[in-house]
Amino acid sequence: MQVSVLKAVADCVHFCRFYDQGTDMKAHFIVMEMIGPSLDQLRAQLPGKSFTRSTALRVGMQVCFYLLVSVLKAVADCVHFCRFYDQGSDMKAHFIVMEMIGPSLDQLRAQLPGKSFTRSTALRVGMQCLHAIEELHEAGFISRDVKPGNFAIGLPGQQQRLIRMIDFGTAKRSCLRIIYKSEKFYRQSKEDSTPAANRVPWLGTARYCSIANHLGKEQCRKDDVESWFYVCVEMLATTLPWSQLQRSERQAIAEIKVKVRSNHRRKFLHQCPKIFDSILEAIDDWNDLDKPDYDGVS
Missing domain, CATH: 1.10.510.10 (Transferase(Phosphotransferase) domain 1)
Incomplete structure (x- = not known):
């Protein structure tokens, strides 16, 4: 339903821009808008039964993302790191879904x-x-x-x-x-x-x-x-x-x-x-x- 609404209001002013949607074995996600100065930093949403969690989605090359995933998995139980949610790829790019954070x-x-x-x-x-x-x-x-x-x-x-x-x-x-x-x-x-x-x-x-x-x-x-x-x-x-x-x-x-x-x-x-x-x-x-x-x- 959420994807249908976002596609319907694609040309409207007061709505988030819809980029893409995807899924793998773990979760469904909706790519909503760019949140960083470069195209590899996007905001995604993971729809739940009673809430929608905002997350950060990064897109890029396989080599650098292998390193990022390795680090995030290694610090999964640590306090001062973003929570790692998901990873995957399609024909266009590799992606990582992780906890969204505030300014540096x-x-x-x-x-x-x-x-x-x-x-x-x-x-x-x-x-x-x-x-x-x-x-x-x-x-x-x-x-x-x-x-x-x-x-x-x-x-x-x-x-x-x-x-x-x-x-x-x-x-x-x-x-x-x-x-x-x-x-x-x-x-x-x-x-x-x-x-x-x-x-x-x-x-x-x-x-x-x-x-x-x-x-x-x-x-x-x-x-x-x-x-x-x-x-x-x-x-x-x-x-x-x-x-x-x-x-x-x-x-x-x-x-x-x-x-x-x-x-x-x-x-x-x-x-x-x-x-x-x-x-x-x-x-x-x-x-x-x-x-x-x-x-x-x-």
């Missing part, structure tokens, strides 16, 4: 006066983001692109204040599951550069990525936490010392990240709680294969 942290900040959170809100949000990262790590994955745009709040309702981690396009299995050819690579001092033959492709966002990422090293759990630290500093101070640099100026950004750990450390953390100095020191002291001390940081 980037979008929220842009809507606020001064484009910044209050100190208390920034700290609470930061702790939730860290818990999400810990859950991802416990599920056996690392993000490699921790940034405000990859965290979002829920829809209006009971779970609106619950932060979800989203977008796993750069995620991979944790380095604990990889057998390395040599431990020497991980025993290099922080000042040493990685040999060109051992460098890994650039991934992530220059503003928030770890120093190890700048050096072309394989990323592990500590790198996600280092990126989280930069996100927290930015939420508290509203900016980072390298924010004005272009994403292409990765070398200059890396140099500033090194400098703020010594000569400019006090200025870098002047709007953060004093404990942030100890948190940064702890992050820098972790080895690449260490399990981060999430409880100690939080």
Whole structure:
């Protein structure tokens, strides 16, 4: 019945645009409207006996969706992730149906006066983001692109204040599951550069990525936490010392990240709680294969 109505009012102004309908062995769904800036983000509805649940439907290529489904299934019992409902494909595209969420942290900040959170809100949000990262790590994955745009709040309702981690396009299995050819690579001092033959492709966002990422090293759990630290500093101070640099100026950004750990450390953390100095020191002291001390940081 709902599909019949939407088709009948297709040319009317005050109704959702109807895109498509589909079904597989698990559920029926109706694709209603575009909810993101790109055509791969749509809103779908799963009609029930007494309610209609809004969900997000993403359409795309098989390779990236295999990774997304793998992550969502791995974190199915975790708190800070979208609920996974369904997956499938037809002759046109592959699709995933999952829980619909609200705006990202980037979008929220842009809507606020001064484009910044209050100190208390920034700290609470930061702790939730860290818990999400810990859950991802416990599920056996690392993000490699921790940034405000990859965290979002829920829809209006009971779970609106619950932060979800989203977008796993750069995620991979944790380095604990990889057998390395040599431990020497991980025993290099922080000042040493990685040999060109051992460098890994650039991934992530220059503003928030770890120093190890700048050096072309394989990323592990500590790198996600280092990126989280930069996100927290930015939420508290509203900016980072390298924010004005272009994403292409990765070398200059890396140099500033090194400098703020010594000569400019006090200025870098002047709007953060004093404990942030100890948190940064702890992050820098972790080895690449260490399990981060999430409880100690939080």
